[in-house]
Amino acid sequence: MKRMLSGNEAIARGAWEAGVHLAAAYPGTPSTEILEELSRFPHVYCEWSTNEKVAVDVAIGAAYAGRRALAAMKHVGLNVAADSYFYASFTGAEAGLVIVSADDPGMHSSQNEQDNRRFAQFARVPCLEPSDSQECKDFTIAAFDLSEKFDTPVLLRTTTRTNHSSTPVELGERAEVEPRRKKYPRDAAKYVMVPANARARHPLVEQRVADIAAWAEKTPLNRIEWRDRKLGVVTAGVAYQYAREVLPNASVLKLGMVYPLPERLIRTFAAGVERLVVVEELDPVLEDAIRLLGLACEGKSIFPICGELDPTVVRSAAAAAGLPVDRPPVAAVALDLPELPARPPVLCAGCPHRGVFQLLSKKKAAVAGDIGCYTLGLLPPLSAIHSCGCMGAGIGVAHGAAKAGLGERMVAVIGDSTFYHTGLPALANIAYNRSNVLTIILDNRTTAMTGHQANPGTGLTLQHQEAGRIELEPLVRALGITDVATVDSYDVEGLETAYKELMAHDRPAVLVARRECALLPEIRKQWVPLEVVAEKCTGCGICFRIGCPAILKSEEMDAKSGKPLALIDPDQCTGCEVCAQLCPHDAIPKRDQMRQAQEHQPASCPTPTDGGN
Amino acid sequence: MPEPTRTSFVLVGVGGQGTLLASNILAEVGLAAGFDVKKSEVHGMAQRGGSVASHVRWDPERVSSPLVGTGEADVLLSFEKMEALRFAPFLRRGGTAVVNEMEIVPVTVSSGAAKYPGDEHLTRVFAALDARLVTVPGEALAQRAGNVKAANVVLLGAVSRLLPLPEDAWWTCIAQRVPKKFLELNRVAFAAGRDAVAPR
Numbered sequence: 001m002k003r004m005l006s007g008n009e010a011i012a013r014g015a016w017e018a019g020v021h022l023a024a025a026y027p028g029t030p031s032t033e034i035l036e037e038l039s040r041f042p043h044v045y046c047e048w049s050t051n052e053k054v055a056v057d058v059a060i061g062a063a064y065a066g067r068r069a070l071a072a073m074k075h076v077g078l079n080v081a082a083d084s085y086f087y088a089s090f091t092g093a094e095a096g097l098v099i100v101s102a103d104d105p106g107m108h109s110s111q112n113e114q115d116n117r118r119f120a121q122f123a124r125v126p127c128l129e130p131s132d133s134q135e136c137k138d139f140t141i142a143a144f145d146l147s148e149k150f151d152t153p154v155l156l157r158t159t160t161r162t163n164h165s166s167t168p169v170e171l172g173e174r175a176e177v178e179p180r181r182k183k184y185p186r187d188a189a190k191y192v193m194v195p196a197n198a199r200a201r202h203p204l205v206e207q208r209v210a211d212i213a214a215w216a217e218k219t220p221l222n223r224i225e226w227r228d229r230k231l232g233v234v235t236a237g238v239a240y241q242y243a244r245e246v247l248p249n250a251s252v253l254k255l256g257m258v259y260p261l262p263e264r265l266i267r268t269f270a271a272g273v274e275r276l277v278v279v280e281e282l283d284p285v286l287e288d289a290i291r292l293l294g295l296a297c298e299g300k301s302i303f304p305i306c307g308e309l310d311p312t313v314v315r316s317a318a319a320a321a322g323l324p325v326d327r328p329p330v331a332a333v334a335l336d337l338p339e340l341p342a343r344p345p346v347l348c349a350g351c352p353h354r355g356v357f358q359l360l361s362k363k364k365a366a367v368a369g370d371i372g373c374y375t376l377g378l379l380p381p382l383s384a385i386h387s388c389g390c391m392g393a394g395i396g397v398a399h400g401a402a403k404a405g406l407g408e409r410m411v412a413v414i415g416d417s418t419f420y421h422t423g424l425p426a427l428a429n430i431a432y433n434r435s436n437v438l439t440i441i442l443d444n445r446t447t448a449m450t451g452h453q454a455n456p457g458t459g460l461t462l463q464h465q466e467a468g469r470i471e472l473e474p475l476v477r478a479l480g481i482t483d484v485a486t487v488d489s490y491d492v493e494g495l496e497t498a499y500k501e502l503m504a505h506d507r508p509a510v511l512v513a514r515r516e517c518a519l520l521p522e523i524r525k526q527w528v529p530l531e532v533v534a535e536k537c538t539g540c541g542i543c544f545r546i547g548c549p550a551i552l553k554s555e556e557m558d559a560k561s562g563k564p565l566a567l568i569d570p571d572q573c574t575g576c577e578v579c580a581q582l583c584p585h586d587a588i589p590k591r592d593q594m595r596q597a598q599e600h601q602p603a604s605c606p607t608p609t610d611g612g613n
Numbered sequence: 614m615p616e617p618t619r620t621s622f623v624l625v626g627v628g629g630q631g632t633l634l635a636s637n638i639l640a641e642v643g644l645a646a647g648f649d650v651k652k653s654e655v656h657g658m659a660q661r662g663g664s665v666a667s668h669v670r671w672d673p674e675r676v677s678s679p680l681v682g683t684g685e686a687d688v689l690l691s692f693e694k695m696e697a698l699r700f701a702p703f704l705r706r707g708g709t710a711v712v713n714e715m716e717i718v719p720v721t722v723s724s725g726a727a728k729y730p731g732d733e734h735l736t737r738v739f740a741a742l743d744a745r746l747v748t749v750p751g752e753a754l755a756q757r758a759g760n761v762k763a764a765n766v767v768l769l770g771a772v773s774r775l776l777p778l779p780e781d782a783w784w785t786c787i788a789q790r791v792p793k794k795f796l797e798l799n800r801v802a803f804a805a806g807r808d809a810v811a812p813r
Contacts, residue, residue, distance in 0.1 A: 004640050004650065108656070132651070132679075165653040165679035166637075168644055238679070245677035311682035330684030333706065335741055338734050340699050341727035343627065343664045343719040544724065549662060552723035564725065 002168040007158055010133040010169050011072070011100060012037035014140030018096070019177030020044055021067035024055035026421065027450035028074030029109035030163040031102035035072055036453075039462050043174075048453055048462045051391070051421040052077035056084040056099060060153075063093035064191065066181030068144055072100040075116050076390060080422065082119070085153065089123040090201045091191050092151035095180045096144035099125075100156045102163050105281045106308030111371070111390060113306065115283035120155050120259035124209050127155040127259040128221065129237040133167040139256060142221060150212050157258070159281060161238045161308065213260035221256030224269055231323060232273025234266070234286055234297070242314040243279040248326050261289050270295045277302065277323065281309045347376045349550035350518030350527070350574025352489035353442050356413065357384040358546045358578070359495050365411045368401070370394040370423070372415035373449045373517075374442050381545045385413070392422025395430065395439055402435040409503060412439045417447035417455040420470065430508045431479035438502055438509045441472055442489070444517040452520060476510045483507050489515035492581040518574045528591050529573035530580060532566045536587035539563030543579040543588070551579060619672040620776065621681040625700045626692030627717045628656070628663045631765035634790065635690070636667035638769060641786045643671035646778055653679040662719065664696055690772055692751070692765070693717050698734055707743045711771050711810075713751040713764065747771060747810055754805040760795070763802035770806020780807070 005013060011034050015023060022045045025035040039046035049055035052073040062069035071081070078085060078101045085099060101119065104110040120127030128143050130136040136158065143154040189197050216222060231250040235243045236258045243252060253269040255261070270276050270290070278287040278299035287299035302321040304313065316329045347354055357377040360367055361384045369375055369385035370393065378385040387397060398412035414423045419441050430437055447453040454460045459469035476484050483505060485498040495513065502509035516523050532554075539558035543551050543566050550572035553564040566587070568579075580588040589597065622639060626632040633654065640652040648671040656665045668681045681703060689704045690711045691697035697712040704710055712735065721727040739746040749771045751764035758767070766787060773783045784803060791799045 002644065004637070004644055004652065161653065161679060164655075165651055166640060167651045167676075167679070168649070241677045241679065310680045311678045311685070315682065330682070330705070332684070332702070333742055335701055335738050337698055337701065337738060338730045339727070340695060340730060341719050341721040343662060344721065345663055346720055348662075547720075549720040549723070552718075553725045569723070 002170055004166045005133045005137070005169040006033065006164060006166045007130070007133050007136040007162040008033035008164070009037045009166075010136035011140050011156070011158070012041070013169065013171065014137035015070050015098070015144075016041040016044060017137070017172045017174050018141045018144040019068055019175045020070050020096075020144070021177075021179070022046075022059065022062040023070040023072065024049045024058040025072040026050070026052045026055055026077060027447055027453045028052075028077050028102075029450060030104060030158075030160040031072050031074045031077070031100060032450045032453070033163075034100060034102075035462060038070075046462050048447075048455065050456060052081040053084050056081040056088070059097060059099070060084060060088050060091075060093065063095050063097035064091075065184055066094040066179045068096040068177055070098045070100065073102070074110065075101055075103040075114055076110060076112065077101070078116055078119055080391065085119070085125070086123050087193050088153045089125050090193055090198055090205060093147070093153070094185055096147040097153045098140065098143045098147060098156055099153055100158065103157060103159045103282070105159055105161075108160055111388075113282060115281075115285060116155070116157055117258050117285045118283060120157070121285075124205050125153050125155050125259075126150070126212050126257060127157050128256055129157045129258045130162055130256070131237050131240040131254075132162065133165070133169045135256065136162060137169050139221070146212075150208055150215075152208055152212070157237070159238055159308075165238075209260050213262065216257050216260060216262040217264050219257065222262050222265055223254050223256075224265070225252040225254060226272070227251045228324075229272055230274045232269055232276050233279055234269070234276065234290065235279040236286065237281065239279045239281050239309055239314075242309055242311055245311050246315045246318055246325050247323060249324060255286065258286065261286070263293060266290060266293060267295070270297070277321075279303060279309075279314065344379070345376055346379060346547060346549050347373070347382075348518060349548055349569075349572040350576040352444050352513070352515035352518065352576070353377060354382075354546055354548065354576070355489050355492055355495055355578045356440060356442060356513050357382040358492070358582070359499060360384040360411060360413075363499070366401070366406075366408050367411045367413055368394040368398040370412070370414040370418050371449075372418050372442075374413060374415055377413070379547065381547050391418055392426055395423055395426035395437070398437045398439070399426070399430050399433070399435045402437050403433070410435075410437045412437055414439065414441055415448075416441060416443040416445065416457045416472070417453075419472070420456045424475075427476065427481075427510070428479055431481050435508060436506045438499075438511060440511045440513055443472060443512055443514040444489075445514070446517050446520060448517045448519070452517065472512050476512075481508050481510055483509035484512070485510075486512040486514060489513040490576050490578060492578060518576065527573075528575035528594075529570040530568055530575050530577065530588050530590070530594070531570075532568055533587050533589065534565055536585050537565040538585055538587075539565050540584065542582055542584060546579060546582065548579060550574075619670070619674075619676075620688065621686045622669040622688045622690060622772075623681055623686040623700055623703045624667045624669065624690045624692070625696045626665055626713075627696065628665050630665075630692040630717075631762070632665055632667055632692055635692075635765045635769055636669050638786050638790055639669045639772070641789075642778065642783055643669070645786060646671075646782055648673055649676045651676045651679040655680070662717075664699060666700060688772060688775065690768060692768065694732070694735065695730055698730060698738055701738050701742065704739075704742055704744055709745045709747065709775055710739050711747045711749060711768060711775070713768055714748050715752055715764070747775075749806060749809045751806075754809065755802050758802035758805055759798040763795075763799055766791070766799045766802040767806035767809070770803040771810045772806075773803075774807045774810040774812065
């Protein structure tokens with residue numbers, strides 16, 4: 001029986017079938033669904049760790065303890081986890097240890113493109129790369145076996161396209177894998193990486209790579225598909241699918257393991273074809289390795305190094321290079337499309353971050369931002385974020401700018417989950433080295449960007465257990481920061497008062513702006529859309545400047561100013577009242593005012609909510 | 614009824630419209646009919662109100678690429694009118710566009726910065742592709758069936774009429790995906806979608 005599974009669901013299924021005991025991750029597109037899915041299976045402990053480095057350490061700990069373990073993350077998560085990932089390569093483990101890196105060619109939801117197959121070479125860790133969901137499942141199982149066979153962590157490298165595509169998968173049963181140890185290993189030479197021990201480990205690691213490379217010659221993970229020998233294509237991952245689509249008659253060396261590479265297999269293949277071409281996404285990883293063997297091949301001279309491949313890109317590039325494509329690239333029909341209004345990502349209606357950003361925008365504050373929904377505070381009309389690099393960077397960047405002797409006061413904004421992730425050490429640094437940065441923690445009580453995952457502030461774990469809730473204010477005070485205020489993110493005046501008070505002193509300060517994400521299911525139930533009283537609205541435009549998608553420009557104009565009046569879209573408005581507080585003409589009644597107005601209506605006159613539909 | 618052949622679909626709309634459920638059902642219909650199937654979700658940062666697209670491919674033998682190339686879709690199913698224009702370049706010459714008569718005004722339009730395109734573009738653009746354009750009042754038909762949210766099932770009904778699979782093959786997959794108490798409602802919505810497309 002085959003079922004349609006996404007790549008992420010298939011990795012979770014594969015881990016479960018492989019008898020995994022523990023899995024840890026920090027949410028990040030396109031990897032998030034792996035742990036969400038795996039956490040629903042029985043007999044597997046799953047957690048959202050506070051960051052990817054912690055997740056990898058947690059998985060390593062379980063693998064040292066003799067239990068199969070997996071850690072999953074997006075590509076940049078492996079940057080965070082690199083330190084742990086590298087020592088694990090030196091130590092190996094007692095049971096299978098698999099690290100999933102979900103790369104994001106095309107940057108659908110990332111700050112950069114990077115090819116984490118480089119991380120495999122870098123740390124001498126074998127790397128498997130599936131090309132569809134069936135392989136996602138099979139390769140996950142193979143990765144655990146490989147890990148135990150050679151005493152090494154294994155990197156399972158996927159890309160957004162494999163993570164987020166669904167293909168048919170044959171389901172299997174769970175292998176009941178007995179723990180390989182009863183006690184934590186007491187083997188200092190292997191697990192205590194002081195220089196003397198590490199020096200002894202390094203040659204073993206290099207030998208391991210050689211052993212796995214020899215194994216790579218025979219494993220069915222790598223295979224040659226002989227067809228027409230005029231063209232030979234070396235490929236891996238989803239690029240294999242594009243190559244098969246566009247160059248159906250070419251012979252193919254399909255590499256399921258992209259590090260270490262099978263030298264003899266590659267030489268055999270190269271010798272058997274007239275022209276050797278590498279089809280791979282992002283970096284010329286395979287191409288470089290093949291060239292190092294002294295073999296002539298083409299790759300990035302034909303296919304782009306930047307962005308995601310797709311059949312159109314591969315076909316055009318292949319045709320231009322004179323390769324035998326399935327059919328000529330489709331000649332673009334001149335469609336003469338009108339200019340189509342974009343649907344840009346915006347802060348949602350009712351987003352609790354909006355109040356903070358309207359304040360920062362009004363104060364013309366210099367703001368170092370961070371990664372999350374709130375990065376969208378960069379967009380006009382708010383334009384309130386001026387730098388953003390990676391998770392947890394903003395606080396350190398703001399501190400550096402402050403210490404550099406900048407004339408203006410720096411503000412850092414960071415979400416609750418990102419603060420627990422890597423913001424905390426940066427704030428400790430501010431507390432220690434004393435700069436006057438104002439850190440605003442945007443606490444919406446969830447990890448919103450990736451789809452509302454639990455975090456240390458939510459009081460729940462991934463597997464729905466009650467958890468310790470780490471309160472931000474005592475935590476911040478414990479660092480020695482005394483200027484700490486907490487304000488409801490919807491309280492426009494309260495935010496400004498607190499901002500002024502905290503900025504009045506030349507000390508490190510923290511403002512916790514707290515309000516649940518408006519899209520949380522239990523919050524959605526509380527939505528009450530507001531309305532604009534047309535008679536009071538003057539078209540002054542103040543409410544347009546907060547960038548709320550629920551506030552529309554009416555076709556009705558103000559008689560005096562000739563400007564469009566405001567109109568609220570009842571389907572989008574949540575009733576957060578930020579616009580109502582800012583309106584200088586009281587043209588947007590608050591919930592209380594609406595209720596009072598309704599109570600004063602004669603009983604015979606039905607209120608709008610009593611309507612038929 | 615002609616032989617089932619390889620078919621590529623591109624489903625587009627605006628976040629929150631139910632395109633994902635429709636593409637899941639479409640993939641399952643193909644799998645149940647014995648095709649190889651691939652489905653891919655193509656969207657950027659998770660958000661409300663953004664453009665979303667899913668690609669679904671069926672092939673009696675083998676589907677390689679999970680993505681449909683530009684100008685290669687046999688069927689473009691758009692849940693929203695302007696998105697049909699945005700993704701029109703995906704439709705092959707002589708393909709079919711099924712377009713829901715729903716306008717979702719983006720913030721760029723409501724803020725006055727841009728203008729929502731008129732209907733004349735829809736006719737013109739798909740005529741330039743020699744495509745068959747089928748417009749379906751999805752929300753109106755769903756409302757008549759009992760709930761406006763069944764518009765995606767109405768649209769699947771419309772698409773089902775274009776393809777050489779028996780009606781039952783579709784209904785079985787849809788019935789597995791909707792709650793029991795809404796079964797009858799969805800059956801009416803599906804039938805309304807089928808009736809909205811004139812057979813050819």
